[in-house]
Amino acid sequence: MWDIIAVDISGxxxxxxxxxxxxxxxxxxxSANYIEKVKQVKILPLWLKRAxxxxxxxxxxxxxxxxxxxxxxxxxxxxDMYNKPRWVTESMFSRAFKYQESIAERxxxxxxxxxxxxxxxLLIKELQIEA
Amino acid sequence: MKISAEQKPGNGNRVILAKRTIPNSDPExxxxxFQELRELAKAAGYLPVGELKQTRYPDSRYQLGRGKIEELxxxxxxxxxxxxxxxxxxxxxxxxxISEICKCQIIDKFQLxxxxxxxxxxxxxxxxxxxxxxxxxxxxxARAVVSxxxxxxxxxxxxxxxxxxxxxxxxxKRIARIExxxxxxxxxxxxxxxxxxxxxxxxxxxxxxxxxxKSTLFNAIVSECVEAKNMLFTTLVPVTRxxxxxxxxxxxxxxxxxxxxxxxxxxxxxxxxxxxxFLSDLILLVVDVxxxxxxxxxxxxxxxxxxxxxxxxxxxxxVLNKVDLVDESELDSILEQIGYMAPNPVFVSAKxxxxxxALKAEIVKHLPPWCFCSLSLPNSEEGMSILxxxxxxxxxxxxxxxxxxxxxxxxxxxxxxxxxALLGPKET
Numbered sequence: 001m002w003d004i005i006a007v008d009i010s011g012x013x014x015x016x017x018x019x020x021x022x023x024x025x026x027x028x029x030x031s032a033n034y035i036e037k038v039k040q041v042k043i044l045p046l047w048l049k050r051a052x053x054x055x056x057x058x059x060x061x062x063x064x065x066x067x068x069x070x071x072x073x074x075x076x077x078x079x080d081m082y083n084k085p086r087w088v089t090e091s092m093f094s095r096a097f098k099y100q101e102s103i104a105e106r107x108x109x110x111x112x113x114x115x116x117x118x119x120x121x122l123l124i125k126e127l128q129i130e131a
Numbered sequence: 132m133k134i135s136a137e138q139k140p141g142n143g144n145r146v147i148l149a150k151r152t153i154p155n156s157d158p159e160x161x162x163x164x165f166q167e168l169r170e171l172a173k174a175a176g177y178l179p180v181g182e183l184k185q186t187r188y189p190d191s192r193y194q195l196g197r198g199k200i201e202e203l204x205x206x207x208x209x210x211x212x213x214x215x216x217x218x219x220x221x222x223x224x225x226x227x228x229i230s231e232i233c234k235c236q237i238i239d240k241f242q243l244x245x246x247x248x249x250x251x252x253x254x255x256x257x258x259x260x261x262x263x264x265x266x267x268x269x270x271x272x273a274r275a276v277v278s279x280x281x282x283x284x285x286x287x288x289x290x291x292x293x294x295x296x297x298x299x300x301x302x303x304k305r306i307a308r309i310e311x312x313x314x315x316x317x318x319x320x321x322x323x324x325x326x327x328x329x330x331x332x333x334x335x336x337x338x339x340x341x342x343x344x345k346s347t348l349f350n351a352i353v354s355e356c357v358e359a360k361n362m363l364f365t366t367l368v369p370v371t372r373x374x375x376x377x378x379x380x381x382x383x384x385x386x387x388x389x390x391x392x393x394x395x396x397x398x399x400x401x402x403x404x405x406x407x408x409f410l411s412d413l414i415l416l417v418v419d420v421x422x423x424x425x426x427x428x429x430x431x432x433x434x435x436x437x438x439x440x441x442x443x444x445x446x447x448x449x450v451l452n453k454v455d456l457v458d459e460s461e462l463d464s465i466l467e468q469i470g471y472m473a474p475n476p477v478f479v480s481a482k483x484x485x486x487x488x489a490l491k492a493e494i495v496k497h498l499p500p501w502c503f504c505s506l507s508l509p510n511s512e513e514g515m516s517i518l519x520x521x522x523x524x525x526x527x528x529x530x531x532x533x534x535x536x537x538x539x540x541x542x543x544x545x546x547x548x549x550x551x552a553l554l555g556p557k558e559t
Contacts, residue, residue, distance in 0.1 A: 002471055032474035033435075033447050085155070101432045102472045103439040103447075110440070 001029050001036055003072035006108035007061050009080055010116040016130040018049040022123065023060045024116035027070035030104035035111070042067040043119050054082055058092045065095070073098055075105050146172055147181040147206055150218035151195050154186055163426060164391075167363075168218045168240065170342070174363045175247045180210040193232075194225045204233045216243055223275035241268060241394060247364050256316050257368050260404065263309045264397050266302050273299040317406065324410060331524050331543060333381040333498045335374070336408045338438065339417035340430040341388030344452040348417055348481035349385040352490070357385060364388060369407045376495050378526035378541075384411070391433045398437065409441040413497050415490075416449045420478070421456035424468040431472040446497040449473035450490060455480040501525065501541050506550060508536040517553060521546075 006028055011021040022045045029037040044064040048056065057080065065074055073096040081089045081099075090097050100109050124131050148168055152161045165184070172179050183206060185199045193200045194217060203215065214236045215229070221239045230237045238246075245265050252258045277298050327334060337345040346359035346366050353372040358365055364387065371384045384407045398405065408414060416434055418427055431449075438447075451473070454462070466476060477493050479486035506521075508514035514536050521527055525542025540547070 032449075032470070032472055034444075101428070101435065103435045103442075103474075106435065106439040 001031055003070065004028055004030055004075045004105065004108060005065050005068060005070070005072040006105070006112045007064060007074055007076050007080075008109055008112040008116045009057065009060065010113070010120045012052065012080075014051070018047060019052055020120070020124065020129055020131075021046045021048070021052065021060065022116045022120035023064040024112040024119060025061070025064040025068060025074075026108065026112050026115065027068045027072055028108050028111075030102070030108060033103040035104055035107055038111075039070050040068050041112075041115060043116065045120075045123060054084065054089075055092070057081065058089070062094060071095075075100050075108060077109055144177045145180045145210065145212045146177040146214045146216050147183065147203065147210065147212045148172060148179050148216050148218070149183045149195065149203060150185075151189060152184065152186045153188065156186075160425075160429070164218065167391075168216065168243075170363050171240065171243050171247065172216055175243055175250065177214070177216070180212055181206045189219070191222075192225065192228050194219055194221055194229070200229055200232050203229075207233045207235050214238060216240070223272040240392075241397070244364075244390070244393075244397070251364065252368075254368050256313070257404070259309050259313055260401050263306060263313065264401070266306045266309070267397075270299065270302050270306070273302055313402075317402070320406060327382060331380055331546065332373075333379065333413065334384070334411040335381050335413045335415060335494065335498075336384040336386055336411040337415050337417055338386060338408045339388060339415075339434055339450075340419070341390050343388065343417040343419045343430070344481050345388065345417045346385055348415075348450060348452060348479065349383065351481040351484055351487055353383055363390070369404055371407075376491055376498070379495060379498060379501070381494070381498065384408075389434050389437045391429070393433075393437070405437075405441075408438070409443075411445060412499050413494060414438070414442060414445055414447045415494070416447050416474075417452050418449060418469075418473070419453050420451040420462075420465060421453040424465055427465070427469050428472055431469065435472065446475070448475045448477060448490070448493050448497060451476055451478045452481050454478045454486065455483045499543075502544050502547050503528075503539070503541050504547050504550075506538045506540055506554065508538060508554065510534060510536050517550065521550065 005025050007023060007025045009021050009023045011019065013019070022043060024041065024043045026041045027039040028035055029039065042064055044060065044067065046060050061074060061076065074093060075098055078099050086099055100106050123129070148165070150161075150165055150168065165182075169179060183199065183203050185195045187196060190196055195203070206212070207215065212235060215233055215238075217237065217239045219239065220241060221229070221237065226237050245261065245268065248257075248261045248264065252261045324334065337349055339345050341363045344359075346357050349355060349357060349370070349372075350359060353374050355372055357370050366385055366387055369384050369386045371382050374381045374383045386407050387401065387404055416431075418431060420427065422430075457465070462478060466473070470476070475493060475497065477486060477490045479490055508517050510532065518530070518536060518538065521538060521540055521542070524546045525540060527538060527540055529537075529539040531537040540550075
């Protein structure tokens, strides 16, 4: 069993007034092919007037993961990190980082993707943000 | 595109292999990928007579730099090569531009894989799948191909038509026709799978990276002799054989191997073949453990990528094959490094036959569970016929003949429910 923090960001496209992104992070225990336990989930929204840089993305992920009470390797999709090679992104994080590999990690990313997307949709509706 | 292969002397299978690598990439990994290209060329029956590599970001017109392409053209002239195979995916314009300079046929890795598949396709269905994959590859390029071909045409009365559209439409119509035909084959497969399940067979499939030793393992488990070679994509048509696991009946299927960067249109074209894996009760993921751990991880990652959203939670056993080529003291360290990607690992040497018993035990452990029950049958002709049916459908652990026939029995829930229904509540 391995402890991971799966992260996903929704809203990387421009809307009226800038970029409204929501990052979801879930602390999970996974085996090689199954999610064994979902321990905690946290979300963090971010408004940016300009297009997000890789550093902004790293900061947003770090801030969201910091809210969790559990430790673990941060797992993200390569596309979220502008398809940068692992050695580039790994060196930018303060904790262990990797791209999704195993079936369980891919399932975890799928889970947080749905969380971040539905949270963003809800916030956009509730806060009446013009998308 | 100009194809000059026919004009040249020789047997038409001399090729030059070319690859562009991005700056700062791992040289060892790049060499491995190049080796994979060499083996793919060998599997397609080609004889590589030259190689060319360049490290740079892609050039939109030629993929490699213009100077390097001229170097490639000179290499083609000097070696008398009939074809150039690129590792990188080439756009239609790149294919056209490079073939204009090299004066020979240019293909990329995906066309090479299609050629291999086309050569090995023996059944009607696999031929359809190859044709479907080829057409899907061609559709996005159709317009560009036609406009490149007619670039030098001159306008005149009725000279220009709309055949750019009609060529594309024609391809799409052929795709739809093949899809329909494959769909009906898939329905046949679905009903066959349902029938096998009803008959009490559990479905097990062998999956894994190409050349991992799936066919050798298949032969070792079911004592068969399907073709197994040290070559990529030896198996293209799935082969299924019955397997007896201490009373439990299973069907084991050997399937086509995975490869890195296999495009989705190719996976989709082979859907009806890959469904054998995706819809099975248990997957044996075969890995060549004699390779470096980084390589094993890379291949496992490719396999997980192909499987993850299609297997609907089916359990996986990772078969670490070719253990005879590894020092026994290294096995633990290898397992430690690849453990997070290898569910339920079992070390096996399919060639030497070691570890097969342990693998079979692991398979039984992960098959869909059967239920235990005790039945009392009437000692009559009807009771004997039910007993004989029970023998066919599950495992009879104990039978005691007396006034009634007492049976300790293990089978799927549906069979036990049916037995209860046949007997009525009093007898059970």
